[in-house]
Amino acid sequence: MTSDRIWTAALLVIGDEILSGRTQDKNIAQVAQWLNGEGIRLGEVRVVADREEAIVEAVNTLRARNDYLFTTGGIGPTHDDITVDAIAAAHGVSVVVHPAARAVLEKHYETRGGLTDARLRMARVPDGATLIENAMSGAPGIRLGNVFILAGVPHIAALMLQGLTGKLEGGHPMLSRTLGCWVPESEIADMLGATERAHAGCQIGSYPFFREGRVGANFVVRSTDAAGLDACVEDLAGRLAALGHTAVADGI
Amino acid sequence: MTSDRIWTAALLVIGDEILSGRTQDKNIAQVAQWLNGEGIRLGEVRVVADREEAIVEAVNTLRARNDYLFTTGGIGPTHDDITVDAIAAAHGVSVVVHPAARAVLEKHYETRGGLTDARLRMARVPDGATLIENAMSGAPGIRLGNVFILAGVPHIAALMLQGLTGKLEGGHPMLSRTLGCWVPESEIADMLGATERAHAGCQIGSYPFFREGRVGANFVVRSTDAAGLDACVEDLAGRLAALGHTAVADGI
Numbered sequence A, B: 001m002t003s004d005r006i007w008t009a010a011l012l013v014i015g016d017e018i019l020s021g022r023t024q025d026k027n028i029a030q031v032a033q034w035l036n037g038e039g040i041r042l043g044e045v046r047v048v049a050d051r052e053e054a055i056v057e058a059v060n061t062l063r064a065r066n067d068y069l070f071t072t073g074g075i076g077p078t079h080d081d082i083t084v085d086a087i088a089a090a091h092g093v094s095v096v097v098h099p100a101a102r103a104v105l106e107k108h109y110e111t112r113g114g115l116t117d118a119r120l121r122m123a124r125v126p127d128g129a130t131l132i133e134n135a136m137s138g139a140p141g142i143r144l145g146n147v148f149i150l151a152g153v154p155h156i157a158a159l160m161l162q163g164l165t166g167k168l169e170g171g172h173p174m175l176s177r178t179l180g181c182w183v184p185e186s187e188i189a190d191m192l193g194a195t196e197r198a199h200a201g202c203q204i205g206s207y208p209f210f211r212e213g214r215v216g217a218n219f220v221v222r223s224t225d226a227a228g229l230d231a232c233v234e235d236l237a238g239r240l241a242a243l244g245h246t247a248v249a250d251g252i
Helices: A027-039 A052-065 A083-091 A099-109 A117-123 A154-164 A189-198 A228-241 B028-039 B052-065 B083-091 B099-110 B117-123 B155-164 B189-198 B226-242
Strands: A005-016 A040-048 A066-072 A095-097 A123-127 A129-131 A141-144 A147-150 A175-181 A203-211 A216-221 B007-014 B038-049 B068-072 B094-099 B124-126 B130-131 B139-144 B147-150 B175-181 B203-211 B212-221
Touching: A005 A027, A005 A052, A027 A066, A027 A154, A040 A052, A040 A189, A052 A066, A052 A083, A083 A095, A083 A123, A083 A141, A083 A147, A095 A099, A099 A117, A099 A129, A117 A123, A117 B189, A123 A141, A129 A147, A129 A154, A147 A154, A175 A228, A189 A203, A189 A228, A189 B117, A216 A228, A228 B139, A228 B212, B007 B028, B007 B052, B007 B083, B028 B038, B028 B068, B028 B155, B038 B052, B052 B083, B083 B094, B083 B139, B083 B147, B083 B203, B094 B099, B099 B117, B099 B130, B117 B226, B124 B139, B130 B147, B130 B155, B147 B155, B175 B226, B212 B226
Parallel strands: A005 A040, A005 A066, A066 A147, B007 B038, B007 B068, B068 B147
Antiparallel strands: A040 B038, A095 A123, A129 A141, A141 A147, A175 A216, A203 A216, B094 B124, B130 B139, B139 B147, B175 B212, B203 B212
């Protein structure tokens, strides 16, 4: 039984490479989609540089006002990987070497040149933290209270999320259905707003596009209530038809 | 002549579609890369939902502590487009119809069914705002003080940025060079840190990858000083060679 309480999460993306435009972030969409399935709503995202004071400020704001905070990036072995130190500082705890993380790394590097000081950096965690399993890479993710510290490399972050699937308390999963239509959104804007107002608990997002020389829009209806969602989608399709437009199920 | 002052910008991405994971954001990288060329550093990014209080909080924090604030999303004609109202509220000004924006829209919709009330919404601006040219779409971007309100659709945002190119005061452009190497970053982590410390004004980022069954990393050196940048890259290549590794110019 899930409750009607809405569970929220924030995401903090840590890394100069995102802010410089060198790397196109993929973790925002990935974490958002994973949270949907867990019944947790991604409420806000911040991207900050590899600077301790910026990380501390964001961590303390975001963990206080959300049920969960996820971070990505900055947990490797190099000098620009300062996430663990910054999150420890944000919590006012010291950094320690986690024995189980050390053991995982020792095993991983047994046949890869051994556990050097630099590699041992990846076993450092804020005091009191537990590990998030990661089957593939030697470096584990880290949990400290409601903060989940994930890798920046998207496929490693994905493995860590997989390790958390079904383990966090959430509410009703957010459901969504999409209708597409070859219509300029400005033509049906008033009707869209009226449709949303007529269906409490449903939100309608309108996402215009330009394709094949024509304009259209996808209308994404979201709700935690399956019956309410279906009713809203049906109503929207009817109202589009009444204005002479054909709705395309699952979007265009 | 550009000064040594560092000019900073923040980006606020507004939109439920990013937080739901439906849409993969492309504006962060796009705005970051454009800012690099203008000599302005992207210092922080936030993503918030289509909720007025969330937008107001972010706008007022970010515009106060950065030289410039850019926003993307929420300036279309539908009910979920609340960016203009929220930014007006953040500045404590009312929303007015901008005569020139109205004229642009009237012309654009002349042969497309005329200027309806919904379309006229796109001519609404915070009182005191000026327009940002946009050659392709009828909807112009908006400038209010140090806040630049851009479209969410990436190619329209790109046109608006184009209209701003060369018009904002900035400092020395950030320069970067990349060296790639087929080496686990954990093997050369100490050397990397030492190299960065030996070159004041240069930052070295280390970005590991797994490809063709092998691990490697790209090292991105960044500086506003071209000679210092070259010296750091040369030193780094030499130190890699001394450890038995071949650096690949321009990265792998």
